[in-house]
Amino acid sequence: MRLSELATKTQKQTSDSDVSRNAQFLTRAGYVGRLMAGVYSFLPLGMRVLNNIENIIREEMNSIGGQEILMPALQPKDIWEKTGRWDKVDILFKLKGAGDRDLALGPTHEEVVTPLMAGFIQSYRDLPKAVYQIQTKFRNEARAKSGLLRGREFRMKDLYSFHASQGDLDAFYEQATAAYHRIFKRCGLGGITLLTYASGGIFSRYSHEFQTVTPYGEDVIYRVPGTEIAINKEIIDDQDVLKELIPGYKPGDEKNLEEVKAIEVGNIFKLGTRFAESFSAGFTAADGTQRFPVMGCYGIGPSRVMGTIAECLSDEDGLVWPEQVAPYHIHLVSLVNEAADIEKCEKIYKQLCAEGVSVLYDDRDARAGEKLADADLIGLPHRVILGKKTLATGSFEWKKRIETESNILPLEKLQEIVSAHESMTFPF
Numbered sequence: 001m002r003l004s005e006l007a008t009k010t011q012k013q014t015s016d017s018d019v020s021r022n023a024q025f026l027t028r029a030g031y032v033g034r035l036m037a038g039v040y041s042f043l044p045l046g047m048r049v050l051n052n053i054e055n056i057i058r059e060e061m062n063s064i065g066g067q068e069i070l071m072p073a074l075q076p077k078d079i080w081e082k083t084g085r086w087d088k089v090d091i092l093f094k095l096k097g098a099g100d101r102d103l104a105l106g107p108t109h110e111e112v113v114t115p116l117m118a119g120f121i122q123s124y125r126d127l128p129k130a131v132y133q134i135q136t137k138f139r140n141e142a143r144a145k146s147g148l149l150r151g152r153e154f155r156m157k158d159l160y161s162f163h164a165s166q167g168d169l170d171a172f173y174e175q176a177t178a179a180y181h182r183i184f185k186r187c188g189l190g191g192i193t194l195l196t197y198a199s200g201g202i203f204s205r206y207s208h209e210f211q212t213v214t215p216y217g218e219d220v221i222y223r224v225p226g227t228e229i230a231i232n233k234e235i236i237d238d239q240d241v242l243k244e245l246i247p248g249y250k251p252g253d254e255k256n257l258e259e260v261k262a263i264e265v266g267n268i269f270k271l272g273t274r275f276a277e278s279f280s281a282g283f284t285a286a287d288g289t290q291r292f293p294v295m296g297c298y299g300i301g302p303s304r305v306m307g308t309i310a311e312c313l314s315d316e317d318g319l320v321w322p323e324q325v326a327p328y329h330i331h332l333v334s335l336v337n338e339a340a341d342i343e344k345c346e347k348i349y350k351q352l353c354a355e356g357v358s359v360l361y362d363d364r365d366a367r368a369g370e371k372l373a374d375a376d377l378i379g380l381p382h383r384v385i386l387g388k389k390t391l392a393t394g395s396f397e398w399k400k401r402i403e404t405e406s407n408i409l410p411l412e413k414l415q416e417i418v419s420a421h422e423s424m425t426f427p428f
Contacts, residue, residue: 003362022310023147029377038144038152048327053302060179066132071112077102079111083278091139105138113160118281124164132159148307155303162293169294188322198232207269211262214312222257266300319379328360331380335368335387
């Protein structure tokens, strides 16, 4: 992609309507556009990041046996009444359809997936099953804020699993937990994302959240020293839970926990049989009795992950994208203005494209300072600068976004750099 042809431009200033780091940087760099609080358009660069994150999630869900489907966002009132949640879910967007029919925009899909899959589950031989979707969700948040971190319209991956026994669910739950850890590692958040015990609400004793530690987070969690495990503030006063989760725990030991702020980027629940019972979705067990499948639910927000990366990994100059989620991997910057040098730059750009390298080419007629500042703001992993002096000596300047120092290398080394970073040929 040539920057001169990109549909968007960078901005020096943005509105003060949302001062969060992710909103400011993503808007200034041209990744998203704000329509209203909690509702954003994803622009060309933003779509590429979002697609890359969603594909990482797809790969990991497929690796544990998940099968992708797509369910309707528009849902009738009666399925929510079957589970008793029509008047209990306070963030439910409700609307009237033709014939004065009560409808909702889906914030989650237990009410849809349970009767849907029940049609394919008659016997224990039909289990287990695991299906997921990546879809736009709607939640009527009272305080939509912080850019992509708390939205009214957002992207969500939700996987639902169905099992013949609690033991089978428990085993799959561990696989899903491991898959989530891989997702966050690939998205550059692995080292700062903790498995966090939280309230299970009406579903179970507790659920598990994946919380990314950052001073900009809204949640307060307590890290168990020397581990990658934490406990949400909402259950920190439950002594029984602490005894269960912390080896050798004694009353008062909670004062030794490390209090940190964090952003919730995913959560998983053991749902039990509640939803299956609500829809009379039973199956015939091996012993001939009728039972209800035990369900699990596994959520992760790709758009929130994108916002979290922007919030946590950016610096004072702009965004810093990890290799596997970056919209492009090489930011090729031309700092020449003579026809012969421009032709050399064009040749290098076309050669990279022909080899399948993911490259954003700044071919604009703009000052060097503006181009370099935009490169920092956009935040691609690698910067290749072509100037008059370097081209004259058959070389280029290479700098990683996460490093301060650059290197002058011969042009023949450019292919070596590309080869050393295979993700530069990511399909998006």
